[in-house]
Amino acid sequence: DQQVKQNSPSLSVQEGRISILNCDYTNSMFDYFLWYKKYPAEGPTFLISISSIKDKNEDGRFTVFLNKSAKHLSLHIVPSQPGDSAVYFCAARAYSGAGSYQLTFGKGTKLSVIP
């Protein structure tokens, strides 16, 4: 079963407009949510995170919103730039019981920002 779902495999947005990437989760034990960005032939790079006790976190052009009752989070990028074109992974953290907080990743959404 997929505990973290990104239902949109791809998204195209015009430069300067807003990009909204969505993520749904099913496990109520997730306490932290993160977004990673991945370029081809590179590992994922941490972008922004949010604790489950908050509903919004902002960092420059990037804002993550969390709706805990709906088990839904979204990443907003404003304004979108061509350099934002990448695959974005939503990840959720839960304590695994062995001293580690495991991340569970969605399948990713490929964002293309058109100049």
Add this chain to the structure above:
Amino acid sequence: DTGVSQDPRHKITKRGQNVTFRCDPISEHNRLYWYRQTLGQGPEFLTYFQNEAQLEKSRLLSDRFSAERPKGSFSTLEIQRTEQGDSAMYLCAGEDGWRWNYGYTFGSGTRLTVV
């Protein structure tokens, strides 16, 4: 430079051969993770080290897989008797236990192709 180095970047091997990958995190990364990513999927957890102790293994890690982290520094992941289904990107990630809200720092990965 992500601070986590992986070697080699690419590996092509014949089915049935053994392969070994290496990961070098930075000294602050007391936690080290191995993930595997296949095409169209997000990274999937394989195993976790707290310093030199391997504390958790995924059921994805069959008995053909073994990982070590001697002295809590670099880590190796070995796959014995490789199968075509092992073809994937193998990602290593380090985490500073005191800065967990900054997420994992991933290496660039080792892409394994089993022919």
